Amino acid sequence: MSAIRVLLADDQTLVRTGLRMILDAEPDREVVGEAANGEEAVTRCRELAPDVVLMDVRMPVMDGVEATRRLQTFDDPPRVIVVTTFDLDEVVYEALRAGASGFLLKDAPESRLVAAIRVVAEGGSMFAASATRRLVQEFARQRPAPAPAAMELLTDRETEVLRLVARGMSNAEIAEELVVTENTVKTHVARTLAKLGVRDRVQAVVLAYEAGLVRPSAG
Secondary structure (H helix, E strand, O other): OOOEEEEEEOOOHHHHHHHHHHHHOOOOEEEEEEEOOHHHHHHHHHHHOOOEEEEEOOOOOOOHHHHHHHHOOOOOOOEEEEEEOOOOOHHHHHHHHHOOOEEEEOOOOHHHHHHHHHHHHOOOOEOOHHHHHHHHHHHHOOOOOOOOHHHHHOOHHHHHHHHHHHOOOOHHHHHHHHOOOHHHHHHHHHHHHHHHOOOOHHHHHHHHHHOOOOOOOOO
């Protein structure tokens, strides 16, 4: 398997250096470039076409939220993992809404960082479920929004699966809850994402909370 191409976007040189040292030690990860702000990150992504961007959310010139949003306009956008100091950070929530596939804390273990890049590169989402639930719940509570029309396209079973996904349950846990196979759950999740027009589970969870399908106290 070819190496996963990673771009590091952080305004602190020491942080980028530390991340590069960790990833350079991995045979299947390649740091293809660095950026000191969001604007530079967008430019570098256009030039270098990385698979994954480790994106700091608080940077000068352009923050990680706007940079993530702009990356989603690319024909083949890179996957974005936002990196933050605090898990309850409103800016991180905005980054998830903008298209990020998850987030990591800056003090996360090296093994988690390495694993996150692999998972996200393969189309998954990576975050601490409990922290993400707190994050989404906190800010969805402050932002009531009408349910998108696409929600009406979901079948009853797809809606049920989406509620369980929003509670932080894995496919295996959902399969056990609904007494179906894990492959069946994967099919329901894939169809749900397609109908909602979102890239991954994170975006679906944000929609579910914002639309009131799942209440902040759930799970």
